[in-house]
Amino acid sequence: MAAPRSNREFVEACVKSGDAVRIKQEVDWENEAGAIVRRACELAAPAPFMEKIKDYPGFSYFGAPLSTYRRMAISMGMDPNASLPEIGKEYVKRTNGEPIAPVLVDRKDAPCKENILKGKDVDLCKLPIPLVHDGDGGRYVGTWHAVVTKHPVRGDVNWGMYRQMMFDSRTMSGAVFPFSDLGKALNDYYLPRGESCPFATAIGLSPLAAMAACAPSPIPEPELTGMLAGEPVKLVKCETNDLEVPADAEIILEGEICPDYKVEEGPFGEYTGYRTSPRDFRVTFRVNCITYRNNATMTISNMGVPQDEGQLLRSFSLGLELEKLLKSQGIPVTGVYMHPRSTHHMMIVGVKPTYSGVAQQIGQLAFGSKLGPWFHMVMVVDDQTDIYNWDEVYHAFCTRCHPENGIHIYRNSPGTPLYPFATPHERKFSIGSKVVFDCLWPTDWDRINDVPTLVSFKNVYPKDVQEKVMSNWTAYGYPAVK
């Protein structure tokens, strides 16, 4: 099965496999669509494809695009039943290959140019921008999208998923964190010079382009999308600036980020499951041009309690990118996983504990990397513990992590303004603090006499006894175990 090349192909594939439902009755853009997406996330139900939106004939919504591992497998062209480790292995294989450069197509071959609004015609309210959660500070244009910019000096292209709220018909305000690629370009270059930064927001991307836009990978996102898809992504030139955008995106907003004009943004329902960050003056985007496909579909991610793509997809890519980083440093890791229910706050790392201090080494690398601001707990377990099995990890944590020797705290590190536990001051200045839970038996303990023996069916009985018990299980009168 080939990876879907566009959001449209993805919707079709999901409907076909039962992973999306077509909703034919009219849905209100104000709260109702958001509530459908939220409920679908909380029930891990098929993604809603809403074909009729109140006040906006001709437009549709696709919600919760990647909030299940099944849809993630479909987006990668894999069997929807593929297991999480299988999807992870495939992600690592594809993203370790050669970058695949994008290709530029002519405007006439770019569906995103089917409708063009410029000048006085530019009005964001012509698009079905949803009120995602009741009480949000505004209607959010960008919840599942990519903000496209180019570094002013190095020239490298950045696609980042940074939320964007409609402030008025031509203005959006967004949360671009200072440690993100765009945040750094703005703070290093544009803001001190008072220069405006050209941007384009692409909404309704192919699922792999969206995955790339929120992956914490050092590879530029157009190349990363090509690697994930196994073929180049098609780009087209913007109408009003020099940027290039995915040609098959559903909606494109072109404009400039204003260095000298700020409007309020938020509050908004966030991936931690709360509204944490306050209403504040953030980054202001002025829209100069809108282009969109006929019958355009707006994509919606509704963040809140687990699980939506804010947790599922980000846990997936943060974990795998950390695994690549640790392996590149020669650390004997056996796997890295974040349970989405941790709202990507806890990294669980499996390691062969062959030398002392390895848990701290892992923690320091993890927290010191580009990925670091997004999580504050690293739990290190040995290679006998199944990192995907929370019961095993929790048991290891509660029994092996020494309250004094096994818990290591790092203060004054980068954090996000969204951490619910952080103090108001820490949130305002993106200050974090971090903790490593070392759940390894110390290497200086005697293996025979000091390290306790794990008492489990798998660990204490001879193989032949285990096999006998398993093969006689139903004969003993128990139901079969799957």
Place this chain on the structure above:
Amino acid sequence: MNQWEVYVNSEKELAEDTDLELTIRTLNPGLHKYTYKRVKCQVSSDLKKYADQLQVRLGRGQLSASRFSIKVLGEIQRMPAKYA
């Protein structure tokens, strides 16, 4: 009658019958619902005092039980003219 909404951290920010600068959003039905303006205005807890109605939300989006009437005296342009 127009319907407006404002976000405040504390209702103390809504001093009555004095000129205020607020960022308010329209709740009038239609395509432009929830778009914002920065305005000079006066508010009153007497709902009949001014022609328009104002509803209040607190810092994390909680809807306050307090209601106000509001008179918009004029729009304040914060945006530099070059972006118009």
